[in-house]
Amino acid sequence: MKRLIGYMAALCLLAITVGCGGVTSTGTLAYISNSNGTGFTVYTVNTDGTLTTSDISPQSTPTTGGDGPRVLQFSPNGKWAYYLDNLGNNVYAYTRAGNGELSTQIAIYPVIHGASSLVVSPNSLFLYVALPTTQQLQYFSIDPATGILTGSSPMNIGYAITQLAMAPSGGALFGLAPSQAAVVGFTLNTSSGVPTQAGSPASVGAHPSYMILSANGSYMYVLDSQFTTPYRTTSQNCAALTSASTLNSTCSPTFYGFNVQSNGTLLIMNGSPFQENASLIAPYYYPQGPIAGATSNDNRFLFVANQQSHNISVYKISTTSGEPIEVLGSLTTVNGIQVNSASPFDCGTGCQTPAFLTVANANNALYLIDATTGANKIFQLGINQNTGALRSLNPAYVSPESSTSNPTWITIR
Numbered sequence: 001m002k003r004l005i006g007y008m009a010a011l012c013l014l015a016i017t018v019g020c021g022g023v024t025s026t027g028t029l030a031y032i033s034n035s036n037g038t039g040f041t042v043y044t045v046n047t048d049g050t051l052t053t054s055d056i057s058p059q060s061t062p063t064t065g066g067d068g069p070r071v072l073q074f075s076p077n078g079k080w081a082y083y084l085d086n087l088g089n090n091v092y093a094y095t096r097a098g099n100g101e102l103s104t105q106i107a108i109y110p111v112i113h114g115a116s117s118l119v120v121s122p123n124s125l126f127l128y129v130a131l132p133t134t135q136q137l138q139y140f141s142i143d144p145a146t147g148i149l150t151g152s153s154p155m156n157i158g159y160a161i162t163q164l165a166m167a168p169s170g171g172a173l174f175g176l177a178p179s180q181a182a183v184v185g186f187t188l189n190t191s192s193g194v195p196t197q198a199g200s201p202a203s204v205g206a207h208p209s210y211m212i213l214s215a216n217g218s219y220m221y222v223l224d225s226q227f228t229t230p231y232r233t234t235s236q237n238c239a240a241l242t243s244a245s246t247l248n249s250t251c252s253p254t255f256y257g258f259n260v261q262s263n264g265t266l267l268i269m270n271g272s273p274f275q276e277n278a279s280l281i282a283p284y285y286y287p288q289g290p291i292a293g294a295t296s297n298d299n300r301f302l303f304v305a306n307q308q309s310h311n312i313s314v315y316k317i318s319t320t321s322g323e324p325i326e327v328l329g330s331l332t333t334v335n336g337i338q339v340n341s342a343s344p345f346d347c348g349t350g351c352q353t354p355a356f357l358t359v360a361n362a363n364n365a366l367y368l369i370d371a372t373t374g375a376n377k378i379f380q381l382g383i384n385q386n387t388g389a390l391r392s393l394n395p396a397y398v399s400p401e402s403s404t405s406n407p408t409w410i411t412i413r
Helices: 244-250
Strands: 023-034 039-046 051-053 069-074 080-085 090-096 102-110 117-120 126-131 136-142 149-151 163-166 172-177 182-188 195-197 208-213 219-224 254-260 266-268 290-295 301-306 311-317 324-326 331-334 337-340 354-359 365-370 377-383 390-398 407-412
Touching (some): 023 069, 102 149, 126 163, 182 208, 219 290, 301 354, 365 407
Antiparallel strands (some): 039 051, 136 149, 163 172, 172 182, 182 195, 219 254, 254 266, 290 301, 331 337, 365 377
């Protein structure tokens, strides 16, 4: 979509608090995990949602053997940073300075090879690591004075969890087990950190790829990645369809919605599973390969990144039920170019393989990693606060300092 932009200022003054063009900083930083071992690229998040390189970037925290970092999590008290290396062999612990630097390495903690995800409890006292290769879950106590981890023995849970999500209350933990098509809930003892499985796991599709816990912890959405090719409920060929309404009923991928209970159990949401609709532009391109997503921090919108169709589906979240309602719009022509103001939205010119998505703290922008080898792009899109519609910001993307960084994860703090 074309839009008018103001002239950029010739000089960027007050670089600490003001970005180029006079855009003020929110004081928030976005850390990009680079999988090739270069550490983290760090951006300042500006008030208009754009990213500019921070004066503390890069954070050179190479892992052993040159394997890069991923899944960076900060303790909620802001003191400590923990991340896995790309192969899942170790947890790395660092102190986080007041300016955001990962200033001092605390220690390296070996874990079972292939560890996939970690989360920190809201009280900053416990850290949990998923071990899918052995179907185990391990938790560590965090020393509140030093950030040092003390590990328990891994617990046998019988599920190969690849992703963890922590309830903001700290009372529940959720794990996605794609090979078993399930989401497993755990009740957490907030004093001891001990997890206890909460009831039976929730069944989620054939090939679940990602779970999205709403910012308030009330709703869970689970994406099904099996629709990397057109989904059919009839013998019709999706590519030959000429009606968007027909296409939506026969070719759209689905995702699952749950209402989250305080004890860690999930109740299927009314209307689940939900569909991702096709675009309004002929030949009515439909989303393919939902791979990642997030809700806005005010719980108003749900965003789903579709990898194969390189677009983003956007939904309004019902405040009473959590039901996602896809953002509606219209098809218009601007300077001879068709513009679609309804979900799904293209992720940007040159965006090829969306892989990870997160939302700015102010809810006015989202950031999307392109996983195409050598692309090294983080696309930035503005969010319309009234409708949820997306538009490319200026510039449309930023890039890490190395042409071979291959970013995999974004953490905002």
